[in-house]
Amino acid sequence: MNSAIHLTENLNSDLAYQKAILGSVSRTFALTIPLLPPAIEVVVGNTYLLCRIVDTIEDAAELNPAEKQRLSKLFLEATLGTIPVASFVSPCLDALRGYSNVDELDLIAHTPTVLRILHTFPDRDQAAINRCVSIMSDGMSHFHNRQTQAGLKDLAEFEKYCYVVAGVVGELLTDIFSHYSPEFAKRIQGHEQLAIAFGQALQMTNILKDSPEDHARGVSWKPAKMSQAELLKIAHKKLQDSMSYIILLPENEIGMRRFCFLAFGLAVMTLEKIASREEFSNRSEMKLSRNSVWIFYAFTKIAAGNTFLMKSFFSAASKQLRKLSARNY
Template sequence: MSPSENPSTDLAYQKAILSSVSRTFALTIPLLPSIIEKVVGNTYLLCRIVDTIEDAAELNPQTKQKLSQLFLDAVLQKVPVEFFVEPCLEALNHYGNQDELDLIAHTPTVLRILHTCSEDDRAAVSRCVSIMSEGMSYFHGKQTQAGLQNLQEFEKYCYVVAGVVGELLTTVFSNHSAEFAKRIQGHEDLAIAFGQALQMTNILKDSPEDRARGVSWKPVGMNQEQLLAIAYEKLQDSLNYILLIPKEELGIRRFCFLAFGLAVMTLAKIAKQKEFSEKEEVKLSRKTVMTFYTFTKFAVNSDALMQIFFNQFSKSIKAI
């Protein structure tokens, strides 16, 4: 076995690159039980590769669609992974984010880790990446300055890039927690809302950056207030989702509540500002993030405390 095919070396790379490409998820994913941490961290990196292709302003929609398909074929083992890596790095030779390019170069490492996961977890990851990759391919041609056609298209976009991740998390959590699997039955739609709430937060927060590159993911004819009202409903569903997680599963609860709480606080900042021209204006400070991180240690033991947090911090969102 060569050093590059050593499972512990591969996992060390996964942890290291995760902290390079996402400050938030590098904070939340390690809270999960190790067996789930591996799957969720792996899925995040695979989704990040799809995201990188989407974000590459220099690529035309046809190139993006071709690379997305090659990536999906590599994940599903229909083609050797090199068939994706080489043309992708060539197409992105002017791309500015070196960490994301490094991740693409290490796609073989990420896929090796995937194949050490259980069959059930692998099936869930493959489904998630397939829906996301194919969904984003559909939206590659929809990138315009005006925005998405209508609310229905916006909801679909939020589903393929994030609602499907909520479904993946639910499947993986259920694979490893019989009690959660029992509780979530009949409430699976809450998982989609959880993912969509996080995505809506990102769309609103990143809108100045998107606008600068000539793209909008907001629906045409809908203003920030209307979108915040929809986000508030999805946040309510998200909290109900978290409350279904058994208290014995503290790591899972904390992972979800941390991501949820950061979204609530970000949307509250956005709601207080009618307009902002840079996402730095609504970005949470490191101190705020770390204070909330500490708070989650205690809050996840109490449904009431989580509810109080939401009621308090969502006032400005609800008031709109």
């Protein structure tokens, strides 16, 4: 009995840390993840933190490609349980001594906490998460040596990059949603590609928004010799597929719909801002105001259960994107 109480207390402590650090490392996901049904909120939050650790290694400008590959490999092995977690945490914190984001360093130091929570999930959720982290970690390692000022080789390589860092997350969400909702599991059959587009649309938004900062540090994740307008046209198509994905979620699953629609809407509004400018020199210029975010957050309460309202928002908020999409390049 005492042992069971002790385990419960430990898990509650771990979950409290997960909730707190989520708010520190991502304002956006700290806003969207709590909208999910409690049964999957913890699973998606845990997955986000695992992916954030991979991202932190990727974003560390002070690490060379070989060091990033080594740490990504250690993280994957620790997640899959083939090495002790300390065999990842110690060398990673050592390598990131000069890293400035203290919240992300704290997250890495608490990798054991995040993995303990992971191991409480049903086997099928753990398997889906392990697949996602494996593809993301291996995929990012593949691209570590491909960072150049000119950008990725071509559109196919760009699509692959967006898949390994975000499209695979769309697949994971679909797995988790399907485990939770048999109705969604039926609806998504034959439309799985929409899940990938949903993740890729969000990633393309980040790539375009962050492009000035990436350029300043000598890298680009955009395809070489492809204009911003051409990329926005592709992003708009992926947003259309994302809308189709959200509509497949059952109307009574308001939490799942709000979670997806909020992330989608923020991406639409950000890309629309980018589309209205020929160029910009800082991502802060493309940042949505706090007021805009909260107004849209409130709107999702009304709109998430109403397909007509969601489609109306998309149409009204993407006028510049639609104009670009109508042009031939």
